[in-house]
Amino acid sequence: MKKNILVAQSGGPTAVINSSLAGVIRGGIENSDSVGEIFGAVNGIEGVENDTLVSLERFKDPFELSLLRQTPSSYLGSCRRKLPDLAEDEETYSRIMSVLKKHNIGYFFYIGGNDSMDTADKLSRYAAELNKDIRIVGIPKTIDNDLAVTDHTPGYGSAAKFVANTLRQLTLDTGVYKMKSVIILEIMGRNAGWLTAAAALANDSELSAADIICLPEVAFDPDRLLAEVERVSKAQKTVMLAVSEGIKDRHGNYIAENSLAAQGRDDKFAHAALGGVGKCVESMISDSLGLKTRTIELSTLQRCWAIGASLRDENEAFEAGRHGVKFAVRDGLTCIMPSFKRLSDDPYRMEIVPIDVNLTANHEKKVPANMISENGFGVTEDFIRYTAPLIEGEPTVSYQNGIVRFAQLK
Amino acid sequence: MKKNILVAQSGGPTAVINSSLAGVIRGGIENSDSVGEIFGAVNGIEGVENDTLVSLERFKDPFELSLLRQTPSSYLGSCRRKLPDLAEDEETYSRIMSVLKKHNIGYFFYIGGNDSMDTADKLSRYAAELNKDIRIVGIPKTIDNDLAVTDHTPGYGSAAKFVANTLRQLTLDTGVYKMKSVIILEIMGRNAGWLTAAAALANDSELSAADIICLPEVAFDPDRLLAEVERVSKAQKTVMLAVSEGIKDRHGNYIAENSLAAQGRDDKFAHAALGGVGKCVESMISDSLGLKTRTIELSTLQRCWAIGASLRDENEAFEAGRHGVKFAVRDGLTCIMPSFKRLSDDPYRMEIVPIDVNLTANHEKKVPANMISENGFGVTEDFIRYTAPLIEGEPTVSYQNGIVRFAQLK
Numbered sequence: 157m158k159k160n161i162l163v164a165q166s167g168g169p170t171a172v173i174n175s176s177l178a179g180v181i182r183g184g185i186e187n188s189d190s191v192g193e194i195f196g197a198v199n200g201i202e203g204v205e206n207d208t209l210v211s212l213e214r215f216k217d218p219f220e221l222s223l224l225r226q227t228p229s230s231y232l233g234s235c236r237r238k239l240p241d242l243a244e245d246e247e248t249y250s251r252i253m254s255v256l257k258k259h260n261i262g263y264f265f266y267i268g269g270n271d272s273m274d275t276a277d278k279l280s281r282y283a284a285e286l287n288k289d290i291r292i293v294g295i296p297k298t299i300d301n302d303l304a305v306t307d308h309t310p311g312y313g314s315a316a317k318f319v320a321n322t323l324r325q326l327t328l329d330t331g332v333y334k335m336k337s338v339i340i341l342e343i344m345g346r347n348a349g350w351l352t353a354a355a356a357l358a359n360d361s362e363l364s365a366a367d368i369i370c371l372p373e374v375a376f377d378p379d380r381l382l383a384e385v386e387r388v389s390k391a392q393k394t395v396m397l398a399v400s401e402g403i404k405d406r407h408g409n410y411i412a413e414n415s416l417a418a419q420g421r422d423d424k425f426a427h428a429a430l431g432g433v434g435k436c437v438e439s440m441i442s443d444s445l446g447l448k449t450r451t452i453e454l455s456t457l458q459r460c461w462a463i464g465a466s467l468r469d470e471n472e473a474f475e476a477g478r479h480g481v482k483f484a485v486r487d488g489l490t491c492i493m494p495s496f497k498r499l500s501d502d503p504y505r506m507e508i509v510p511i512d513v514n515l516t517a518n519h520e521k522k523v524p525a526n527m528i529s530e531n532g533f534g535v536t537e538d539f540i541r542y543t544a545p546l547i548e549g550e551p552t553v554s555y556q557n558g559i560v561r562f563a564q565l566k
Numbered sequence: 567m568k569k570n571i572l573v574a575q576s577g578g579p580t581a582v583i584n585s586s587l588a589g590v591i592r593g594g595i596e597n598s599d600s601v602g603e604i605f606g607a608v609n610g611i612e613g614v615e616n617d618t619l620v621s622l623e624r625f626k627d628p629f630e631l632s633l634l635r636q637t638p639s640s641y642l643g644s645c646r647r648k649l650p651d652l653a654e655d656e657e658t659y660s661r662i663m664s665v666l667k668k669h670n671i672g673y674f675f676y677i678g679g680n681d682s683m684d685t686a687d688k689l690s691r692y693a694a695e696l697n698k699d700i701r702i703v704g705i706p707k708t709i710d711n712d713l714a715v716t717d718h719t720p721g722y723g724s725a726a727k728f729v730a731n732t733l734r735q736l737t738l739d740t741g742v743y744k745m746k747s748v749i750i751l752e753i754m755g756r757n758a759g760w761l762t763a764a765a766a767l768a769n770d771s772e773l774s775a776a777d778i779i780c781l782p783e784v785a786f787d788p789d790r791l792l793a794e795v796e797r798v799s800k801a802q803k804t805v806m807l808a809v810s811e812g813i814k815d816r817h818g819n820y821i822a823e824n825s826l827a828a829q830g831r832d833d834k835f836a837h838a839a840l841g842g843v844g845k846c847v848e849s850m851i852s853d854s855l856g857l858k859t860r861t862i863e864l865s866t867l868q869r870c871w872a873i874g875a876s877l878r879d880e881n882e883a884f885e886a887g888r889h890g891v892k893f894a895v896r897d898g899l900t901c902i903m904p905s906f907k908r909l910s911d912d913p914y915r916m917e918i919v920p921i922d923v924n925l926t927a928n929h930e931k932k933v934p935a936n937m938i939s940e941n942g943f944g945v946t947e948d949f950i951r952y953t954a955p956l957i958e959g960e961p962t963v964s965y966q967n968g969i970v971r972f973a974q975l976k
Contacts, residue, residue, distance in 0.1 A: 169739050199744055229738035236743075321873065321970050328639035328972060329579050329870035333646075334609055360966075362974050452865045460739035463731065464873040466968060547968035556770075558876060558957035560731050562738060564772050 158192035159262020159289075161481070162209070165297075166200035166268035166275070167236070169229035170311030171318070171462040172473035173297050174563070176267045177232065178225045179477025180295070181215045186478070187485040195259060198565070200235035201266070201275055205248065207255045210565070224563040225470060226553055228462035231565055239275045242282055249282045256290055263291050263484045265477070269298035269309075273493060273517040280491035280513070291490035293480040294513045297473070299459045301350035304519035305511050306495040310476050311459075313469030313546035316354030318461045319343055320365075320547065322454065323358035323396060327365040330394045330450075337448040338385060338395045338441050342434030344458055346402040348522045349373050351458070354543055355398035356535045366534075367395050370437075372402035373523050374532040376411055381437070382444050384533050389447060401433050411436055463560060467549025472496065472506070479508045504545035568602035569672020569699075571891070572619070575707075576610035576678035576685070577646070579639035580721030581728070581872040582883035583707050584973070586677050587642065588635045589884035590705070591625045593891025600895050605669060608975070610645035611676070611685055615658065617665045620975070634973040635880065636963055638872035641975055649685050652692055659692045666700055673701050673894045675887070679708035679719075683903060683927040690901035690923070701900035703890040704923045707883070709869045711760035714929035715921055716905040720886050721869075723879030723956035726764030728871045729753055730775075730957065732864065733768035733806060737775040740804045740860075747858040748795060748805040748851050752844030754868055756812040759783050759933045761868070764953055765808035766945045776944075777805050780847075782812035783933050784942040786821055791847070792854050794943050799857060811843050821846055873970060877959025882906065882916070889918045914955035 163180045165173055177196070184191045194212040197203030210232075215221045224231060242249055256264065266276045276294035283290050296303050299315035323341060330339050343352040349371030358365035367388045370376060388395045403411050412433040434451035442449045479494040492510040499505040527539035554561045573590045575583055587606070594601045604622040607613030620642075625631045634641060652659060666674065676686045686704035693700050706713050709725035733751060740749050753762040759781030768775035777798045780786060798805045813821050822843040844861035852859045889904040902920040909915040937949035964971045 165742075169742050199742075202744075227738065228735055230742045233744070234742040317968050320968075322867065322871075324970060324972065325638055325870045325872060326866060328637065328974075329866045332575075332579050332609075332640045332644040334612075334643070357969060360969065363972070450865070452867070453863070455860070455862045456736060456739045457732065457862070457867075460735045461732075462735060464963070464970070544967060549968065550963075550965060553874070553960075555960060557954060558727055558730075558959065559767060559770065560734060560874070562734065562773070564738075 158190060160192045160260050161194045161263045161265065162197060162204070162256065162259065162261040163194070163265040163267065164197035164200050164203055165230040165232045166234055166266060166272040167298065169234065169459050170297055170299050171228040171314035171460060171465045172311055172470045173229070173267055174227045174231045175225045175470045175473035176295050176297060176310055176477035178215065178221050179474035180265050180481055181212055181221060182474070183478040183481025185216060187481060190485050191263070192260070195261070196232045199233040200237065201239065202235045202237055203232070204252050204255055209259060220563065223554065223561060225474065226462060226551060227562040228460045231563060233565070238271050239278050242278065249279070252279065253283065253288060261290060263481065265293050265295055265480050267295040267297050267477070269300070269303065270516070270518055270520065273303070273513050276493070277491065277513045277517045284490065291484040291488070293484050293490070294493040295476050295480050296493055296495070296516070299351055300345050300348050302348035302520045302522070304516045304521045306516065307498040307506065308496055308546055310469060310473035312350060314462070314465035315351055315458050316357065316543060317464070317466045317547035318458050319351060319354045319454065320357035321464065323355050323365045323398065324363060326452065327358070327363060327394065327396055330396070335448055336389055336393055337450065338389065338397060340397045340399055340434045340438050340449065340451045342399055342401055342451060342453045344454070345372065345400050347372055347520055349400050350523055352398050352400040353523055353527070353535050353539055356540065357543060357547060364392065365396055366398050368397045368533045369535065370397070370399045370403050370533070371523060371528065372400045372404060373528060375406040376403040377406070378440055382440065385441055386445055397437070399434055399437055403433060463553055464550055466547045467551045468546060470551045475508060483510045501541045501545060568600060570602045570670050571604045571673045571675065572607060572614070572666065572669065572671040573604070573675040573677065574607040574610050574613060575640040575642045576644055576676060576682040577708065579644065579869050580707055580709050581638040581724035581870060581875045582721055582880045583639070583677055584637045584641045585635045585880045585883035586705050586707060586720055586887035588625065588631050589887025590675050590891055591622055591631060592884070593888040595626060597891060597895040601673070602670065605671070606642045609643040610647065611649065612645045612647055613642070614662050614665055619669060630973065633964065633971060635884065636872060636961060637972040638870045641973060643975070648681050649688050652688065659689070662689065663693065663698060671700060673891070675703050675705055675890050677705040677707050677887070679710070679713065680926070680928055680930065683923050686903070687901065687923045687927045694900065701894040701898070703894050703900070704903040705886050705890050706903055706905070706926070709761055710755050710758050712758035712930045712932070714926045714931045716926065717908040717916065718906055718956055720879060720883035722760060724872070724875035725761055725868050726767065726953060727874070727876045727957035728868050729761060729764045729864065730767035731874065733765050733775045733808065734773060736862065737768070737773060737804065737806055745858055746799055746803050747860065748799065748807060750807045750809055750844045750848050750859065750861045752809055752811055752861060752863045754864070755782065755810050757782055757930055757932065759810050762808050762810035763933055763937070763945050763949055766950065767953060767957060774802065775806055776808050778807045778943045779945065780807070780809045780813050780943070781933060781938065782810045782814060783938060785816040786813040787816070788850055792850065795851055796855055807847070809844055809847055813843060873963055874960055876957045877961045878956060880961045885918060893920045911951045911955060
């Protein structure tokens with residue numbers, strides 16, 4: 157008897173998370189001898205708990221599927237919910253299982269980051285213990301690129317490319333006036349600096365678009381930064397500074413929070429400055445060096461900008477979803493995640509292999525020392541070799557009268 | 567005897583100001599029977615005063631010219647200098663004329679906004695009085711679209727498209743969680759709301775991406791805004807608010823400045839909050855309505871983002887430059903600006919005609935009443951009919967390993 161597919165999305169959006177969703181749908185189509193209908197749960201695991209499922213059958217149409225692939229952000233909505241421990245709350249687990257049974261779900265795919273892998277892990281172990289005939293697969297996703305084991309994570313390449321090409325364009329903009337200035341670009345990534353480090357991709361032999369990079373992996377020292385800014389600004393008109401939102405001092409305290417404490421603001425106003433590490437660094441520089449400064453927060457644009465994304469990223473996100481279905485349906489695997497294994501950098505070659513989802517759940521992969529330059533304000537060739545292939549190619553984007561078209565949940 | 571061309575750029579950058587530069591170069595090539603070499607002045611009129619000229623001959627190569635067309639921001643650099651009145655400082659004028667003479671310049675093209683048209687106006691009248699054999703043409707440019715007489719201004723279409731497609735993508739991003747929230751997008755345009763109004767282009771039958779629009783043309787009333795946000799947030803999960811940096815209260819005071827005054831900050835810190843109208847509006851909404859809010863400043867991205875720009879805008883910018891050369895060289899005109907005259911909206915047809923540059927210098931064109939909705943928080947069909955054709959088509963962008971390629975001043 158055929159079993160149905162259920163798929164859901166969780167955590168922060170990316171430019172290509174829907175490409176993984178499209179890959180799961182394509183996988184379902186390719187395995188139609190074993191797969192019946194394809195459903196999506198709205199707002200992640202909460203949608204399963206609440207039985208708010210939608211049919212994804214319309215995406216069996218190739219044009220609709222291609223539109224879904226180019227649509228950034230989570231088509232099915234998202235949630236931030238982490239499943240409770242089984243020992244504490246078995247009821248949640250049994251409710252989920254009853255919804256899955258009600259809809260004859262044989263395969264559940266959960267697209268997300270660390271927390272989502274934790275959910276996939278917990279659920280599949282529960283199902284296995286009860287001998288439930290359901291296979292559960294986590295599909296990796298995050299702009300932070302902080303999932304363990306897998307060489308890299310779908311979503312990272314497109315965000316990295318957005319950061320790099322944004323810096324290139326901002327550098328041209330900033331350079332038009334004669335005045336010396338410092339631009340501070342605040343980039344997402346609270347604990348891992350992969351996305352901030354991608355600023356380095358903006359540099360080439362003709363353009364210095366990322367002069368100084370501050371990663372959360374390197375203890376932030378204001379005096380050393382000021383000295384470095386001063387050094388660079390003596391040699392060139394414009395200093396471009398890429399700063400992770402998660403930089404910390406040598407005691408491990410976030411810089412943005414330090415600054416708030418230092419200013420003695422109370423909680424009521426604290427929210428206005430949260431995520432404001434760029435402004436903190438800006439104040440240090442303008443107060444100490446008297447240079448013209450401007451902070452630009454990329455904010456949520458860096459996780460949802462799909463125009464000029466990475467074609468390789470989009471394709472790999474798709475393949476992660478498609479391989480997830482293959483691993484579950486054809487190979488009968490459960491409690492796994494399709495993981496990327498790099499075979500070579502140049503030419504770039506990669507294969508997708510199943511790994512135990514528990515190996516990635518609740519781990520964080522940080523930028524290793526060999527990828528960070530000696531002075532701590534840049535990256536090494538190792539980093540460039542690793543990241544450069546991930547931003548290659550540009551997906552086709554479909555427009556209508558100049559407005560980009562998207563697939564939308566009705 | 568052949569005369570040389572000199573071209574310069576001024577004011578804030580746009581995504582297509584270099585397309586106008588490319589158009590001037592193409593015009594020079596097309597009129598090579600009368601035109602000798604093509605020079606650029608670095609940093610606008612200051613580059614003429616200081617005799618810092620560069621050769622643009624390398625752009626006679628078609629590939630180099632195409633790269634220049636896709637390069638955002640001002641290739642030749644910019645300045646904010648306004649020429650002094652002749653009566654006060656004739657020396658500046660005579661210095662400029664001697665540099666022009668030294669390089670055998672017969673045609674000077676100045677690409678810019680209101681102030682640049684003022685410069686073109688003053689210089690050409692001075693040259694005419696002295697019977698100098700030089701023809702001076704202003705080429706229109708500004709994302710603000712606030713130049714008088716011309717139907718619209720090169721640079722506006724691409725910035726408008728960036729604003730609209732940014733809103734569409736942000737709306738998808740914001741909609742993924744279940745929580746109600748308000749996104750405030752702060753958009754450039756200190757006195758004219760054309761660019762902020764373009765947020766409305768993001769809306770279609772499927773997606774409400776710009777729910778409330780606050781233009782500088784409409785006196786800002788906090789109570790009315792709060793009531794409108796509350797009304798919309800009752801009907802839908804996400805409220806998208808597009809706010810011009812230049813909104814003013816009914817007394818004509820800028821809202822951002824009011825807020826600073828209210829907080830009693832001194833000048834030392836005032837700079838940190840300038841342009842912070844988004845944060846002001848955010849505070850009003852979160853304090854009064856208790857909704858989750860997030861402000862996103864598009865900052866300089868809106869004037870330099872070239873990926874997925876408007877092909878029509880790029881082409882028209884090019885034609886403005888090319889027609890400028892034709893008007894000067896073939897038709898013997900001086901003290902003019904190529905102006906856009908719209909012949910029809912649908913199908914869109916436009917012709918380029920020379921007008922006295924004095925007609926646009928120092929005027930500001932604002933969004934007229936017939937384009938603003940009755941409640942003041944949106945636009946009318948007249949606005950959509952006017953703006954929609956300006957964002958059509960997407961230029962080809964040349965990438966190398968995922969990094970967008972640009973022409974750069976060596």
